[in-house]
Amino acid sequence: MSTNIWVWIAALLSLAIFSYLYKDNPAFRFAEHLFTGLSVGYFIVLYWNNYTLPYIVTPLVNHRWITLIPMALGMMYFFRFIPKLNHLILIPIAISLGFWNGMSIPLTFEADVLKQIQGTMVNTSMLTNIWDPQKGLMVGLLVMVGVISTITYFYFSREHKGPIKVTANVGIWFVMIGFGATFGYTVMARVSLLIARMQFLFTDWIHLIK
Amino acid sequence: MLKFLAKFGKLDRRIVFALLLAAILIPLLFSVKSHFYVDAATRSIYDYVDHIEPNGRPLMISFDYDPQVAAELDPMARAVLRHCFARGVKVVGLSLAPQGDAIGEGIITKVAKEYGKKNGIDYCYFGYRPGMTIIMLQMGVNVKKALPLDYYQTPYDSLPMMHNIHNYDDIALVLSLAGSTYPYSWIIFAGTKFKVKIAAGQTAVMAPDNYPFLQTGQLVGQLGGMKGGAEYEQLIVExxxxxxxxxxxxxxxxxxxxxxxxxxxxxxxxxxxxxxKKIEQKK
Structure with a gap:
């Protein structure tokens, strides 16, 4: 067994959390509250050290008075608590929205729309290796059919009957396969976390696994 | 027989937990080995890193994750760092997630020690930088401004490795390890705007979201969940x-x-x- 006190603390807290799988109990509650308290404390220190100190306190101590402008804008968020001045909160929100929209819209449009449309198109380079699982013609066609049929499924301006219904039904299959893949990955994620905890308990704590 | 099978529809969840625990513990305790194939998305990151010139442009690893997903992402970080250090590829580490700060430092120093690599010469770690997208954008113009001090409060100019690094043009690849949408932000604000190559190491929950970006080449590759880490481990051992x-x-x-x-x-x-359901209908 480990002689490291921190390994023991981590192991006992892990077991306390796992005990919830049987039913709610004081050990689980203790671990849960401890985690909440620790997280809050950690973030207070982190935000003080990484935001308040370098971006507000240090510049002001060094007489960089321009810092007062973003600081004042930030402080305006607190007008939320003063009903008479509540409307002033719109100023920092408007600046923030304006900046982010201006910054994000062209880039997001390029990365999320143009590139993706380009990726959906079948092109002549796909003919060089038709069965290539990454860039072959068959995969290209499959992607194209998947995109068109799935978009058709979410097209609500016309009643789904005739060819639209058939295409939309194909789209449902693609959506379901997508959900299945996501669910499979999610299962792997959760199981991986459990495995890692077991590896910790049986390797680092009780040294049963070498 | 039918009554026995019907019981599986209402199986006590604690039995499921116990079975799952057994399915996990038995292979671990008896070191059961299983075969697994290496995914193309993993191999493409490996191949890319394998072609980075030693002592040339560094690989940037962003530890954009929290301890709750470390089980899936730590193995990836260690494997990629081992690959880099074994080949003499320099590494720049940082974190854009608050809790990734100490995780990154722990991993990078431990692996660097394995290969006798020195801080400031073979690798640099800048810790957590607040601002996320602001940092991504700022590094495209001036890395020094975005990362003025390293994790140990050493000024940028005092780090010999960083002397030739001015912006993304001087970075070979950015690898974002994350349990949320950080790689997506890297694609948009660094990859799309500054044309730097981006790769992702994602938790299995997030991995499917990146396939459209793999297909278009906006991501060099992806390590998905613990399997992604295992695949990379296998590649570097081979x-x-x-x-x-x-x-x-x-x-x-x-x-x-x-x-x-x-x-x-x-x-x-x-x-x-x-x-x-059928039994109930018969009743």
Whole structure:
């Protein structure tokens, strides 16, 4: 067994959390509250050290008075608590929205729309290796059919009957396969976390696994 | 028989937990080995890193994750760092997630020690930088402004490795390890705007979201979940960059058996559900 006190603390807290799988109990509650308290404390220190100190306190101590402008804008968020001045909160929100929209819209449009449309198109380079699982013609066609049929499924301006219904039904299959893949990955994620905890308990704590 | 099968539709969740625990512990305790193939998305990151010039442009690793997903992402970080250090590729580390700060430092210093690499010369770690997208954008113009001090409060100019690094043009690849949408932001604000190559190491929950970006080439590659880490571990062991399989590779048999159990329970649960429904209808 480990002689490291921190390994023991981590192991006992892990077991306390796992005990919830049987039913709610004081050990689980203790671990849960401890985690909440620790997280809050950690973030207070982190935000003080990484935001308040370098971006507000240090510049002001060094007489960089321009810092007062973003600081004042930030402080305006607190007008939320003063009903008479509540409307002033719109100023920092408007600046923030304006900046982010201006910054994000062209880039997001390029990365999320143009590139993706380009990726959906079948092109002549796909003919060089038709069965290539990454860039072959068959995969290209499959992607194209998947995109068109799935978009058709979410097209609500016309009643789904005739060819639209058939295409939309194909789209449902693609959506379901997508959900299945996501669910499979999610299962792997959760199981991986459990495995890692077991590896910790049986390797680092009780040294049963070498 | 039908009554027995119907019971699977209402199986006590604690029995499921116990079975899952057994499916995980037995392969771990008896070191059961399982075969797994290397995904193309993993191999493309490996190939890319394998072609980075030693002592040339560095690889940037962003530890954009919290301890709750470290189980999946730590093995990836270790494997990629071992690959880099074994080949003499320099590494710049940082974190854009608050809790990734100490995680990154722990991993990078431990792996650097394995290969006798020195801070400031072979690698640099800048810790957590607040601002996320602001930092991504700022590094495209001036890395020094975005990362003025390293994790140990050493000024940028005092780090010999960073002397020739001005912006993304001087970075070979950015690898974002994350349990949320950080790689997506890297694609948009660094990849799209500054044309730097981006790769992702994602938790399995997030991995499917990136396939459209892999298909378009906006991502060089992706390590998905613990399997991604195991695949990279296998690749570096096969190439002789590291001498033994690590924690993710050892977990693969437990993953395989637990998945088989879950598939079996899903099938039995559905059979049980339909049978019990029929029995109720007969009544």
């Amino acid at each position: 190439a002789g960059y590291y001498h033994k399989s690590d924690i993710a590779s050892k977990a693969m048999s437990a993953i395989a058996y637990s998945h088989l159990l879950i598939i079996l329970l899903i099938i039995l649960g559905n059979i049980g559900y339909f049978i019990s």
